[in-house]
Amino acid sequence: MTVEKNLRVCEKGHKYYKSSECPSCPTCDKAKPKNGFLAKLSSPARNALLHEGIDTLKKLSMYTEKEILTIHGIGPASLPVMRTLLKEEGLSFKE
Secondary structure (H helix, E strand, O other): OOOOOEEEEOOOOOEEEEOOOOOOOHHHHOOOOOOOHHHHOOHHHHHHHHHOOOOOHHHHOOOOHHHHHOOOOOOOOHHHHHHHHHHHOOOOOOO
């Protein structure tokens, strides 16, 4: 079975081919931040949060764990890391 890949162009103009609806650009994915909470997350989780506009722990704390898990690219393995990062800043997921 051959999977058809479609040409995509990200917001920054990078061209890439993807077979899924995942919006992450492979070129942008390589630009891992050197510090901040996003640097401690996997590339798919980081890109998923950024795609949703979640770029600070304060913004992350406005969501429940269940809501975060519905975002494409974030799995249960990311939650303990996020919980720890939130706790270090005196924050937590929304109840």
